[in-house]
Amino acid sequence: xxxxxxxxxxxxxxxxxxxxxxxxxxxxxxxxxxxxxxxxxxxxxxxxxxxxxxxxxxxxxxxxxxxxxxxxxxxxxxxxxxxxxxxxxxxxxxxxxxxxxxxxxxxxxxxxxxxxxxxxxxxxxxxxxxxxxxxxxxxxxxxxxxxxxxxxxxxxxxxxxxxxxxxxxxxxxxxxxxxxxxxxxxxxxxxxxxxxxxxxxxxxxxxxxxxxxxxxxxxxxxxxxxxxxxxxxxxxxxxxxxxxxxxxxxxxxxxxxxxxxxxxxxxxxxxxxxxxxxxxxxxxxxxxxxxxxxxxxxxx
Amino acid sequence: xxxxxxxxxxxxxxxxxxxxxxxxxxxxxxxxxxxxxxxxxxxxxxxxxxxxxxxxxxxxxxxxxxxxxxxxxxxxxxxxxxxxxxxxxxxxxxxxxxxxxxxxxxxxxxxxxxxxxxxxxxxxxxxxxxxxxxxxxxxxxxxxxxxxxxxxxxxxxxxxxxxxxxxxxxxxxxxxxxxxxxxxxxxxxxxxxxxxxxxxxxxxxxxxxxxxxxxxxxxxxxxxxxxxxxxxxxxxxxxxxxxxxxxxxxxxxxxxxxxxxxxxxxxxxxxxxxxxxxxxxxxxxxxxxxxxxxxxxxxxxxxxxxxxxxxxxxxxxxxxxxxxxxxxxxxxxxxxxxxxxxxxxxxxxxxxxxxxxxxxxxxxxxxxxxxxxxxxxxxxxxxxxxxxxxxxxxxxxxxxxxx
Ligand SMILES: Nc1ncnc2c1ncn2[C@@H]1O[C@H](COP(=O)(O)OP(=O)(O)OP(=O)(O)O)[C@@H](O)[C@H]1O
Ligand SMILES: [Mg+2]
Numbered sequence: 108x109x110x111x112x113x114x115x116x117x118x119x120x121x122x123x124x125x126x127x128x129x130x131x132x133x134x135x136x137x138x139x140x141x142x143x144x145x146x147x148x149x150x151x152x153x154x155x156x157x158x159x160x161x162x163x164x165x166x167x168x169x170x171x172x173x174x175x176x177x178x179x180x181x182x183x184x185x186x187x188x189x190x191x192x193x194x195x196x197x198x199x200x201x202x203x204x205x206x207x208x209x210x211x212x213x214x215x216x217x218x219x220x221x222x223x224x225x226x227x228x229x230x231x232x233x234x235x236x237x238x239x240x241x242x243x244x245x246x247x248x249x250x251x252x253x254x255x256x257x258x259x260x261x262x263x264x265x266x267x268x269x270x271x272x273x274x275x276x277x278x279x280x281x282x283x284x285x286x287x288x289x290x291x292x293x294x295x296x297x298x299x300x301x302x303x304x305x306x307x308x309x310x311x312x313x314x315x316x317x318x319x320x321x322x323x324x325x326x327x328x329x330x331x332x333x334x335x336x337x338x339x340x341x342x343x344x345x346x347x348x349x350x351x352x353x354x355x356x357x358x359x360x361x362x363x364x365x366x367x368x369x370x371x372x373x374x375x376x377x378x379x380x381x382x383x384x385x386x387x388x389x390x391x392x393x394x395x396x397x398x399x400x401x402x403x404x405x406x407x
Numbered sequence: 408x409x410x411x412x413x414x415x416x417x418x419x420x421x422x423x424x425x426x427x428x429x430x431x432x433x434x435x436x437x438x439x440x441x442x443x444x445x446x447x448x449x450x451x452x453x454x455x456x457x458x459x460x461x462x463x464x465x466x467x468x469x470x471x472x473x474x475x476x477x478x479x480x481x482x483x484x485x486x487x488x489x490x491x492x493x494x495x496x497x498x499x500x501x502x503x504x505x506x507x508x509x510x511x512x513x514x515x516x517x518x519x520x521x522x523x524x525x526x527x528x529x530x531x532x533x534x535x536x537x538x539x540x541x542x543x544x545x546x547x548x549x550x551x552x553x554x555x556x557x558x559x560x561x562x563x564x565x566x567x568x569x570x571x572x573x574x575x576x577x578x579x580x581x582x583x584x585x586x587x588x589x590x591x592x593x594x595x596x597x598x599x600x601x602x603x604x605x606x607x608x609x610x611x612x613x614x615x616x617x618x619x620x621x622x623x624x625x626x627x628x629x630x631x632x633x634x635x636x637x638x639x640x641x642x643x644x645x646x647x648x649x650x651x652x653x654x655x656x657x658x659x660x661x662x663x664x665x666x667x668x669x670x671x672x673x674x675x676x677x678x679x680x681x682x683x684x685x686x687x688x689x690x691x692x693x694x695x696x697x698x699x700x701x702x703x704x705x706x707x708x709x710x711x712x713x714x715x716x717x718x719x720x721x722x723x724x725x726x727x728x729x730x731x732x733x734x735x736x737x738x739x740x741x742x743x744x745x746x747x748x749x750x751x752x753x754x755x756x757x758x759x760x761x762x763x764x765x766x767x768x769x770x771x772x773x774x775x776x777x778x779x780x781x782x783x784x785x786x787x788x789x790x791x792x793x794x795x796x797x798x799x800x801x802x803x804x805x806x807x808x809x810x
Contacts, residue, residue, distance in 0.1 A: 199722055200803040220726045226802075227724015238719045238806065242420040255724035299723065 145211075146307065146338050147173040147196060152205035154191050154361075165191040167361035168205070175306075178329075178339045180349050183358035189342045190235055192358070193309045196340065197230050198222045227255045231305030233313045235342070237296040239284040245271065246280040249299045256303070270298045274324060289316040297325055301332070308332060310341040314348065326351050414736040421709070428705045429745035431698025432782045436749030437756075438691035440778040444757040446684040447774070448766035453676045455767075463506075463640040464540065465647055466606070467491065467499070467633040467654070468665045490663040491630040498653040499635055504646040506636045509537040511606070512620040513631040518613060519583040520571025528567065529612045530584065532620020538595075540636040543609065548578035548593030556616035561589040565597040566610040584613065585623055606632060643668055695781060698745070699789035706738055706793035717797055718805025731798040738790020739783055746782035750775065 154166035165188045173179055181189050194200040195207060198214060207214040209225070217225070226232070239248045250267035271277055274294040284292060293316045300308065308329065314322040322345075330351055333339050341352070349355055349369070357365040418425045469491035493510070500508040512532040518525050531537075535553045538545070551560050561584060568575050568591075571582055575594040582589055598609045621628065637646045647666045654664050710717075717730055754768075761768045 194803055197722075199806065220728070223721060223724055223726040223729075226722060232722055234722075234806075238715075238722065240716050240719055242417060242716075247416070251720070252723040255720070255726070255729055303724075 145172040146175040146209070147171065148208040148211070149195075149202075150206040150208075152195065152202045152207060154188070154195065154200070155203045165361050166195070166202070169361075169363060171356070171363065171366075173338060173340070175338055176333070176336050178333045178351060178353045179341070180352035180355045181340060181342045181358060182344065182346075182349075182355060183364070187358045188361040189358055190311055191361075193232075193311055193340065193342065196307075197232050197309045198226050199232070223255075227252055228303060229306050231300035231303060231308040233297050233300040233308070233310040235311035235315070237284075237292050239292060239295060239299075241284050244281050244283055245276065245287070245295050248284065248295060249302055252299060252303045266302060267298070270302050271295075273328065274298050275321075290318070290321055293317060294321065294325070297328075301328070306337050308337060308339045308341075310339065312342050312344065314343070314345065322348075411736055411740075414733055414740055417713075417733075418737060418740055424705060424709075425741060425744070428702055429741045429748070431701045432695065432742045432745030432785060433698075433749040433752070435691055435695030435698050435785075436746045436778055436782050437753045438694060439688060439781060440750050440753035440774060441756055441760075442684055442687045442691060443771075443774045443777060444753060444769055445760055445766070446680055446687075447769040447771060448757070448761055450677055450680055451769060452766050453680075463637040463643060465635045465637065465643065465650065465666055465668050467495070467635065467650060468667060469631060469663065490658065490660070491633060492628055492657075493630070495654060495657055495664075496630065496633055498657060499633060499650055502646070502649050502653065504637050504642050504649060506638045507536045507540050508636075509534045509540050509634045510617060510630045511537070511632045511634060512617060512624070512629055513607075514585070514620060514623055516585040516623075517583075518567075518571060518585075521580065521582075522573040523570040525567075525570065529607050530620075531607060531612055531614050532617045532623075533614060534617055537614065537634070540634045541609070543598070544596040545593045546596045547576045548591070550593055550614075551616055556618040558616075559587060559589045559619060560592045560615070562593040562595065562614040563591060564595050564608075564610040564612045564614075567613060568594040584615065587622075589615065589619075695785055699742075699785040702738055702741055702786060703789040703793060705741075706734065706790055707796070709737075710734065710793050710797040713797075714800060714805045714808040717800045718802055718808065721800070721802035722806060727798040730800075731794045734794035734797045735787070735790050738794065739786040742782040742786030742790075743779070746779045749782070750778035753778070 149169050149171040152166055152169040152171075153164065156163045156165055167188075169192065181192070183189055191200070195202050198209070198217075201215075214222070240251070243251070246264055246267050249271060250263040253263040253266060268277070268280060271280060274297065276291060276294055276298065279287065279291060279295075284295070287295065293313065297310075297313055300310070310329070313329070314325050317325065326348060329339055329341065333351075333353075341348070343349075353369055355365075355367045355369060356363055357367075491510075496508055496510045499505060510533060514530040514532060515527050516530060518528045518530070535551055535556070537543070538550050545562075546565065548562070550562055551558065561582065563571065563577065565575060568577050571577075572580055572591070577591045577594055580591045582591060595609060635646070635650065637643055647668060650666050655661055658664065717725075720730060720733075758768055760766070
């Protein structure tokens with residue numbers, strides 16, 4: 108058992124818990140008794156906004172460890188602090204209290220330039236509100252993270268063009284963001300987040316504006332990146348997408364309410380039990396389709 | 408290169424604003440470059456004109472030697488009271504370095520011809536070797552000889568002849584000089600040098616013998632200046648010294664005369680030009696500062712307007728230095744656009760001006776350096792603070808900023 112007693116997940120029924128050590132024994136080929144260092148580690152992290160009477164605690168003592176290679180889905184009602192959490196994890200924001208270790212290094216000690224470089228190289232941020240630069244065309248927007256990389260930058264636009272193709276946007280390269288549909292904008296934002304091959308992907312509702320077909324394109328891409336060993340944190344309100352995750356975190360009022368490892372269907376079903384019946388049905392249909400596709404893939 | 412592309416793209420998306428902002432710089436650079444080009448042209452033309460003739464000419468000036476700059480070469484300051492005398496002329500012509508000497512007496516007054524009537528014509532009463540000293544050629548007729556000074560003869564400058572008689576082939580015609588009838592015996596070739604060491608605009612002057620001059624002055628020997636031609640240009644300084652020592656012997660008051668050579672004229676004129684140029688440049692500099700403040704203002708607005716963009720750039724990995732250089736390059740580009748157009752306009756205008764006044768069009772490398780270097784420094788100076796403000800933005804605050 109690697110979870111500490113403070114871990115909120117500890118309070119959950121044993122049936123829902125899966126030993127992380129076991130899970131990681133396969134993924135990380137380290138010596139078995141050596142505990143892998145978590146890529147993300149938050150210790151009683153607090154984030155408050157405002158001053159005096161208007162102080163609001165958006166994050167209220169978060170303890171969280173995420174290993175390299177995990178696919179974490181973050182759920183929770185609107186305003187519970189999901190975006191705030193991602194902002195801190197992505198080094199955009201600073202915690203008001205508590206500590207944040209990224210690859211076992213305290214983030215508080217990093218210089219602004221160092222943080223910027225980590226954001227550019229290690230982190231892919233898919234914003235809830237996309238955050239494209241309105242005056243740059245799609246291609247330039249997607250290539251933007253590359254422009255801040257060190258070294259030679261000959262084929263930035265080629266790379267951007269290539270990734271846009273993955274998201275079926277090859278004929279929108281010279282559009283400005285305001286000429287795109289919501290779903291297209293979202294896909295451009297995702298393309299931009301992924302262009303640097305980031306090892307940590309922070310996705311704030313990446314499929315919020317997409318139909319099931321385009322959601323699938325996105326989720327397949329995230330799955331591919333996950334399989335390649337990258338760490339993914341994805342905020343979602345869509346329980347159908349939980350099947351892609353290896354772990355689900357439920358937040359409530361700035362705290363982690365539940366933290367569940369998902370490794371098999373039983374655990375998945377248990378997780379969805381608190382989701383409304385209608386959603387559950389929809390999610391089954393979605394999941395069945397996905398399972399079918401997976402099987403077909405295996406046959407090939 | 409990349410920052411350039413980004414900055415250029417962002418300037419292009421605010422085309423009108425970019426143009427208006429660079430306008431201030433453009434005007435400043437235009438004025439500065441124009442002043443530099445034209446004043447260099449003037450300077451060069453003066454240098455050419457004066458030195459063309461006066462390599463081995465020295466002018467001795469009576470009276471005020473406190474006159475400096477351009478006035479020192481103006482007949483107005485030379486004429487009225489002079490202490491130079493015949494004796495000085497004789498002494499100077501006895502010096503071994505001297506080739507020829509001509510006394511010059513300046514008279515003003517009315518001249519009437521068949522076609523024109525001028526109230527104030529500079530009339531120079533001088534000797535037979537005046538044209539030799541200043542290398543003057545005659546278009547028609549002759550200059551008077553040494554034994555012809557008693558005759559009431561006059562030689563006219565090119566423009567004066569045309570004005571008075573409508574021709575430069577005027578020998579034999581009678582004109583009225585200060586109420587006396589004079590016969591024109593020659594007209595000089597056009598000189599086209601308004602400023603010369605002789606102290607007169609030769610094209611607009613009339614020349615008579617010293618004897619006739621004394622008749623007009625009532626016998627008072629008022630030699631305004633003595634023109635001296637040296638045997639060679641090399642011993643000009645020695646000649647100046649000899650002349651001074653001779654004059655020092657002839658006069659009790661050593662402040663009564665001065666000796667000037669051609670290069671003094673150039674020096675005096677260029678110092679006068681430099682003064683005017685400096686004053687004009689200061690005004691132009693002020694206009695550039697105003698332009699710079701305009702840039703700063705626009706850049707600050709643009710930083711505020713684009714805080715979200717800055718936040719996004721930082722979120723995808725831009726460091727402070729990236730943002731700083733982006734905004735700085737934007738400011739530099741604005742000023743560079745202004746500088747290039749200002750410089751081009753200045754050369755266009757200078758071309759027209761030099762054409763009009765027959766000046767040379769100067770292409771000194773340093774005019775280009777100033778024309779582009781000054782606006783770039785303005786851009787750097789006034790763009791730095793807004794750029795630093797942009798770079799300082801906290802990423803999350805910038806991202807949450809309402810666009
Ligand atoms: N800059 C801020 N100043 C004050 N309060 C803030 C600020 N940013 C966020 N909050 C508050 O913090 C809380 C958490 O915000 P957050 O954006 O993390 O919610 P969320 O879980 O992402 O919600 P949603 O699902 O709607 O996106 C909200 O109640 C919000 O009002
Ligand atoms: Mg949110």
